[in-house]
Amino acid sequence: MKLPISPPVEPMLAKSVPRIPTADGMTYEPKWDGFRCIVFRDGEEVELASRGGKLMTRYFPEVVEQARRQLPERCVVDGELIVIQRDRPDGQPQLNFELLAQRIHPAASRVRLLAETTPADFVAFDLLALADESLLDQPYPHRRSRLEAALGHVAPPMHVTQVTTDPATARRWFDRFEGAGLDGLIAKPAELPYEPGKRLMFKVKHKRTVDVVVAGFRWHKSGPVVGSLLLGLYDDAGVLHHVGVSASFPMARRKELLDELEPYRGAGADHPWVHGDHERGQRIPGGVSRWTGGKNLEWEPLRPELVVEVSYDAMEGDRFRHTAQFVRWRPDRKPRSCRYDQLDRPVRFDVDQVLRGDPENGGPTSGPA
Incomplete structure (x- = not known):
C-alpha cells in the first residue's frame, strides 16, 4: 500500500x-x-x-x-x-x-x-x-x-x-x-x-446497579486467590441463571475475597449450576471456548447465599454485556429476591433509525461545517 x-x-x-x-x-x-x-x-x-x-x-x-x-x-x-x-x-x-x-x-x-x-x-x-x-x-x-x-x-x-x-x-x-x-x-x-x-x-x-447472587468463583491465574465472582439472577420460575462475572480486583482484594467466600465453599451436588436445568433454558457457567483458548475456566460452586451489588452498563439478552463491577456486599438482601425484574430495561429503539439519522431521533445529522 x-x-x-x-x-x-x-x-x-x-x-x-x-x-x-x-x-x-x-x-x-x-x-x-x-x-x-x-x-x-x-x-x-x-x-x-x-x-x-x-x-x-x-x-x-x-x-x-x-x-x-x-x-x-x-x-x-x-x-x-x-x-x-x-x-x-x-x-x-x-x-x-x-x-x-x-x-x-x-x-x-x-x-x-x-x-x-x-x-x-x-x-x-x-x-x-x-x-x-x-x-x-x-x-x-x-x-x-x-x-x-x-x-x-x-x-x-x-x-x-x-x-x-x-x-x-x-x-x-x-x-x-x-x-x-x-x-x-x-x-x-x-x-x-x-x-x-x-x-x-x-x-x-x-451505568446501573443491581443486586445479584454470588454462586461460584474462579481462581486467578497467578495463584490461590479469587479471579472472578460468578453472578446469578432468578427468573419468575425460581431458576437461578448465570448472568456474568465481576473480575476487576486489586491483588490484595482478591486475597480478602477468598477469606470472605470461605464460609460458603463446599456446596454439594444440589447446587443449582452443577447439573443445570436444560429443559427450562437455565444459563450455567461455561467451559473453554475458542474465545478463551486454553484458559482454565473451571469454577468452584458456592452456596448461593451471598448477595452483592454490582454496576453494569448494559444487558446482552439475559446476561451482562461486559464485566460487572463490584460495588458492595448486601447482607440485608435475601438471595431469592435477586430477580431479573430489578433490571432497568431501556426503551426499544430501531438501530436503522440511528444509522439513517432520521429527524425524529431528536436532532440534526451533523453539526455546522
Missing part, C-alpha cells in the same frame, strides 16, 4: 467521564458497540485493522468488498464494525455484539458462511487520509467536513455516523439510542487533531 498513513495505526481513544461534557464547539456522536476498525484502501488493496495492530481483513470479506465498491479509491477511514440482528422476536433491529464476536473464527469455510448469515456493517466516524493527503494534524471539524464530502454517497451496509453540536440533542440520544443496542456517547473537542493511541476524546456510558 502506498498511502500517507500505513498500518498499523492505533486509533485515537476516549477516556470515560461521568457526565456529558460541554464546551464551545464540542461535537457528539453515538457510541457504537462493535469492533473499532480503521479501513485502509489503496485501489483493490484493502486492510481492516483493529486496536493493537491486529488485522481483521480475513474475517470480514463482505466489508472488504463494500470498501472497494463505496470508499474513495485511496483513503484511511476510522470507524466501527457492527452486526445488526434483524430476526429478533420483537421485530426491532438491534446491535448484537455476541453475533459480531462470533465472526472471529479460524476456519475459512466458517468465515464465508458467517459473512453471508451475519454480515457486518461499517460505521465511519473519522477520515485520516484521502489520496496523498494526511489529515491527522487537521482539527476535527475539518476532518468531519471532508468525511461527509468523501463518503456522502455511501449506502448500507456502509454508513457515516450522525453527529450534533447541541448538548440537549446529545442527551436525548444518550437516553433513546440505548434501546437500539448502542453504548453511550462520544464527545470530541472542537480543535482536536487525530493523535493515534491518545485518550483525547470523551465517552459517557450507561
Whole structure:
C-alpha cells in the first residue's frame, strides 16, 4: 500500500467521564458497540485493522468488498464494525455484539458462511487520509467536513455516523439510542487533531446497579486467590441463571475475597449450576471456548447465599454485556429476591433509525461545517 498513513495505526481513544461534557464547539456522536476498525484502501488493496495492530481483513470479506465498491479509491477511514440482528422476536433491529464476536473464527469455510448469515456493517466516524493527503494534524471539524464530502454517497451496509453540536440533542440520544443496542456517547473537542493511541476524546456510558447472587468463583491465574465472582439472577420460575462475572480486583482484594467466600465453599451436588436445568433454558457457567483458548475456566460452586451489588452498563439478552463491577456486599438482601425484574430495561429503539439519522431521533445529522 502506498498511502500517507500505513498500518498499523492505533486509533485515537476516549477516556470515560461521568457526565456529558460541554464546551464551545464540542461535537457528539453515538457510541457504537462493535469492533473499532480503521479501513485502509489503496485501489483493490484493502486492510481492516483493529486496536493493537491486529488485522481483521480475513474475517470480514463482505466489508472488504463494500470498501472497494463505496470508499474513495485511496483513503484511511476510522470507524466501527457492527452486526445488526434483524430476526429478533420483537421485530426491532438491534446491535448484537455476541453475533459480531462470533465472526472471529479460524476456519475459512466458517468465515464465508458467517459473512453471508451475519454480515457486518461499517460505521465511519473519522477520515485520516484521502489520496496523498494526511489529515491527522487537521482539527476535527475539518476532518468531519471532508468525511461527509468523501463518503456522502455511501449506502448500507456502509454508513457515516450522525453527529450534533447541541448538548440537549446529545442527551436525548444518550437516553433513546440505548434501546437500539448502542453504548453511550462520544464527545470530541472542537480543535482536536487525530493523535493515534491518545485518550483525547470523551465517552459517557450507561451505568446501573443491581443486586445479584454470588454462586461460584474462579481462581486467578497467578495463584490461590479469587479471579472472578460468578453472578446469578432468578427468573419468575425460581431458576437461578448465570448472568456474568465481576473480575476487576486489586491483588490484595482478591486475597480478602477468598477469606470472605470461605464460609460458603463446599456446596454439594444440589447446587443449582452443577447439573443445570436444560429443559427450562437455565444459563450455567461455561467451559473453554475458542474465545478463551486454553484458559482454565473451571469454577468452584458456592452456596448461593451471598448477595452483592454490582454496576453494569448494559444487558446482552439475559446476561451482562461486559464485566460487572463490584460495588458492595448486601447482607440485608435475601438471595431469592435477586430477580431479573430489578433490571432497568431501556426503551426499544430501531438501530436503522440511528444509522439513517432520521429527524425524529431528536436532532440534526451533523453539526455546522
